[in-house]
Amino acid sequence: MLNKIPLLGIHHVAIICSNYALSKQFYTEMLGFDIIREVYRQERDSYKLDLSFQGVYYIELFSFPETPARVSRPEACGLRHLAFEVSNLDETIAILQQKGLTCEAIRIDEFTEKRFTFTSDPDHLPIEFYER
Incomplete structure (x- = not known):
């Protein structure tokens, strides 16, 4: 019989956005998340923004060039x-x-x-x- 995986909780949710500045504003200014770190990854032409709420890391916001739309x-x-x-x-x-x-x-x-x-x-x- 397999044992349960000893999960401690949900670590974060990763979101890929089409407009980094607009999504950054939405999650920080509209919803009130705090920025933990913001990194520009030149080799991928991509931003990675780690966001927290009340000190807990919740959202990883990514931007990539030319992301396909999602239904x-x-x-x-x-x-x-x-x-x-x-x-x-x-x-x-x-x-x-x-x-x-x-x-x-x-x-x-x-x-x-x-x-x-x-x-x-x-x-x-x-x-x-x-x-x-």
Whole structure:
């Protein structure tokens, strides 16, 4: 019988963006992530931006020249969305809207009865905000 892998948690999520400056602004200024390190890798003509929230490393943002578009909607195979937990969904939506982002109508999780909504990052990756 195989033993379980002793996972400690999720280390990070890697995201490839099409417009580095726009995505950097979205994740830092709109969502409030802090920059741990930013590296330009000349041999790949690529930026790598490590982002944290409350001191925890969460997102690795990459840029590459001429990245192919990825289908998000309708539902496509692969990463479905990135979800963030919030304590007050109405307040979160108000802040997102003040920053010029559009949020979908609030939905209710049919299993937990918790409220959530979606917006999108600059590359249309669905970003979920899920009320604790």
